[in-house]
Amino acid sequence: MKPVYLFSGALLLSVASVDVLWTTLWVQGGAGPLTSRLMDLVWRLFRRVFGDRHRLLSLSGPTMLVFGLVVWVALLWGGWTLLFAGGDPALFDTRQNDPVDWVERFYFVGYTLFTMGNGDFTPNEGVWQVATALMTASGMLFVTLMVTYILSVLDAVTQKRAFASGVSSLGDQSHEILRNAWNGEEFRGLDLPLNSLASDLDTLTANHKAYPIVHYFHSKRARNAPAVSIVRLDELLTLLRFGTPREGEPADVIVDSARSSVEDYLSILNGAFIDPADDPPPAPSVESLRDAGIPAASDEAFADALDDLTERRRQLRGVVESDLREWPNRE
Secondary structure: OOHHHHHHHHHHHHHHHHHHHHHHHOOOOOOOHHHHHHHHHHHHHHHHHHOOOHHHHOOHHHHHHHHHHHHHHHHHHHHHHHHHHOOOOOEEEOOOOOOOOHHHHHHHHHHHHOOOOOOOEEEOOOHHHHHHHHHHHHHHHHHHHHHHHHHHHHHHHHHHHHHHHHHHHHOOOHHHHHHHHEOOOOEOOOHHHHHHHHHHHHHHHHHHHHOHHHHHOOOOOHHHOHHHHHHHHHHHHHHHHHHOOHHHOOOHHHHHHHHHHHHHHHHHHHHHOOOOOOOOOOOOOOHHHHHOOOOOOOHHHHHHHHHOOHHHHHHHHHHHHHOOOOOOOOO
16 A cells, blocks of 8 residues: 555645535535635736737636636546556556556556446456445536536626626616606616616626636727626716716616626625726716706715715726726716
8 A cells, every 4th residue: 555645646636626616516515625726827927918908918817717627627627647656556457467557557547437338447456446446436516517617608798798798788878878868857767777787786686696716808909898897887887876867867776776786796706806096987967967958966965975986996906806897988
C-alpha cells in the first residue's frame, strides 16, 4: 500500500465532489469554493488582457464554463488514478501478467469513469472491486450533473439577454419611454411591460444566486447588456415615483413591485460580485418631461428624493462600471 497516493487521491476526489455538488445542486449557495475562485481568476485575466473590448470579453463566460468542467473532470480522473495507484496491487492486466504502469491506470480509470467498461484490466478482489463500482457510479452521477448544469446555465443566460432586450424594446432612455407613453392624462400602456419586466428580473436574480457564472456572460452590445438595462429600468421607475404626478402613473403595486425586484437584484450582485461606486450617477432629467408637456416635480423636490436614493444609485453605478460600460446618457 502507498498511503501518500491513497491520501492524495481521496483529497482530490473530496475537493471535486464538494465543488461539483455545491455548484450544481445547492441553488441557494452559489458556486463552490473552487469554482468561485476560478471564475474570478478568469474574469480578472480577461479584463487585464482585453481591457474594454466587449467582443472579446463576451468569450469570458463560455471560457469559464468549459474551464470549470475540465477542472472537475481532471480532479475526478486524477483522484481515482492516484487512489488505484495506492493499492498493491489494485489492478491486473488480463492480457499478460506484467505490472500495471501509470499510463495503464490512467486508461483504466478513464475507461471506467465514463462508463465504457473495464478495458483490458480488472480490479483486484475485495475493496478494489467495490471501488471500481463506486467509480463507475460517480462517473454517471457527475456527468449527468455537469450536463444538467450546462443546460441550466445556458437557459439562464438566454433569460438574462431576454430581460435586457425587453427593457431596450421600450426605448433607449427613461424619459423617452415616458414621453411615448404619455397621452395627456396618464402613462398609458406601461402596466403590462413593467409587470412582465419585474417578473423577468426576479427570475434573473434567482439565476444569479443559483448560477453565479451567469454574471460573467458578457454582452457585446450595451443595448443587450443587463447592467445597462437595469439602470434604464430603475431610472424609469425613479421618474415615475418621484418625478411625475402619482395619479397618472401605473398602479402603485406595479411600480413598487418593480422597484423591489431591482433592490433584490442589486443585493445579490453587491453581496457577491460588485462594490458600490464612490459617487452617485447623474440625475435623470425631469426638464425633458416638462418639454413634452408632462407635469413634473420641481428640480428641488426631485433632487431631495434622489438624496434618499444615493446608496441605491451608487450600487447601480457600480453595476455599470463593473461591466465596463458608460452610464446611459440622460439627454
